[in-house]
Amino acid sequence: MLRKKRWTVLSVLVIVSLLFAGAALAGTLQDVKARGKLLAGVKTDFPPFGFVDEKGVNKGFDVDIAKALAKELFGKDTAVEFVAVTSANRIPFLTTNKIDIILASMTITEERKKVIDYSIPYFMSGHLLLVHKDSPVTKYQDLEGRKVSTTQGSTGDIVIGKLVPKAERVKFQHNSESLKALKDRRTEAFVQDDMLLVDLQKKNPELKIVGWPPFEPAPYGLGVRKGDAEWLAFVDKTLTKMKNSGEYQKLWDAWFGESKDFLLKLK
């Protein structure tokens, strides 16, 4: 009896999963203006792009760009609410309308382009390796057969899977957890975007960065919902305006000035 009931449950499930419906899409620009504030998806574990300081305040390059967008929209840079996202959940957050835009150090990839639209590139990033000072690893090829921390949904994870399939990836949901595993010597390296690792290395002098120059470079873009042309045009226009007015360069210098010698140039 009980068993029969369970199989009914199963078959109903299968039928339900075959049904589907579409999703309506409104213009984000009007939504944002009507709401009076911008919902910006930023990271909290990715300095210097997005992190939270001791007082719980969101800081970083991405955070400042969100503020500039708010200023362009409403004339004041406080009309923005920051929503914490991770590499794995930022795209679902966007497609489910929890945020208006992704400002989360997100690399432009073909796979993601199928799901969302990207702004013009606003940063050029490659991948590096963070290892212990005494590590024999000097380049990504050395990772073969070794344990490597990666963050789920990050390009670092994808790139290592492609370049060094024999590396043993240990995957975490947050960058802080990937770093912790390396610091505890559970893994021998942490592969992520160059700028993040530079920042983390500064705070953790027992670690060093190897694998120069940054490999598999790719530009970052801001992410908006697919097909929302008006909103995308507004975002692109604002980014271009920031670049032309020198505001972009000012932010860049403030957050990355110390590292300018090795950072890849945005073409």
Add this chain to the structure above:
Amino acid sequence: MFDTKVIADNFPYLLSGVKFTVALACLVILIGTFLGVILGLMQVSRSRLARYPANLIVEITRDTPLIMQMFFIFFGLPALGIKLGTFPSAAIAMSLFAAGNAAEIVRGAIDSLPLGQFDAAKSLGMNYVQMMVHIILPQALRRMIPPMMGLFTTLIKDTSLAAIIGAFELTRAAQEIIERTYRSLEIYLVAAALYFLICYPLSYYTRKVEQRRVAGV
């Protein structure tokens, strides 16, 4: 080695997470119990139209991990046009999970009543609703209380899963502090202690009620 300053500095932030944990737990307990009683009554109903959908919900919510249900509602449902935020997703997934488990407790309690009770109510000329309200539910209620309270403790602990889809509550607050400080042991231990302070009184009281019931008082 053990950093007490990091605990003192971040304690207020953890408490701000406790507020959301308590709010989520209360919400889920209220909605879950309400839906659970309805589902439980549907399960013992004579009508197939009531029994089958109730059985379906109860089986799915009880036989899959809660985190899968959260993932499905948060990540999967947008495909059907249903788009919910992290907190509502967690609240809905947990309410359904609570309802399924509460329904099973209600059904179990009603099934355990002697058949004579049903016959007696009918011979008094009561209709189905009268019988349920006046005879069956009051008696079943006494048997439901200990397992219901056990379920509430489980639900409070399970609110921690909301952190995995990114909803802010105690566990997520702890993770955010660790992202800044890298002091996992201290922060998670304090978070565990806070959960313990909320759950222990409830489970202690549950045991007392259970003992009293078994003793027949």
Add this chain to the structure above:
Amino acid sequence: MSYQFDPSVIVKFFPLFLKGVWLTVEISFISILVGLVFGIAGAVARTSPVKILRFLGAAYVEIFRNTPLLIQIFIVYFGLPELGLKLSPYASGLTALILYVGAYNVEVIRAGLEAVPRGQKEAAMSLGLNGVQTFLHIILPQTVRISLPALGNNWVALVKNSSLVSVIGMEELTFITYDLNALTFRSFELFGTATVLYLVLIFLLINIQTFVEKRFAYKT
């Protein structure tokens, strides 16, 4: 934009799903067995005449039952290295699951111990069995038999709870699904498939448990 359903990802990733299912089964099985040992040891401690043992048994049960498993997993994997104890994700996940299900088993087995009639012990002693023999041959088998239905509930809960070790990178069913979702964004198909796989797993477990219960039931 409307979501385009693509059932082909289920076929494409099915071998990966099966790999995840296998690890879920493996860790659940080990936790069920070792958790039973923890449950018996804890129950013996809780019913012991020695006060300190009773206290330790009670502390174990209360601490592990009144805090979230998720936090326990984080403490074992991310917290313990600060004390010099570094376990792999596999060992950490198993440790946390075993300690958790063990605490629940203690209460079930204690109730079972108390349900064995006193006369059984006296009869065994009068047959010349010593304390340990009496416990192992007379008391324990009856206890486990009495406790089986409630233990079964703990096992179902365990299989569901094993999904939480995904947060420390243990590549079981939930991890595989979450990881594929982060890479392909085919959320509906992926989480739908995983849900059905869990249902199948739990149904199988319940059927096995019903079989075992019948097999060892008292003949009446």
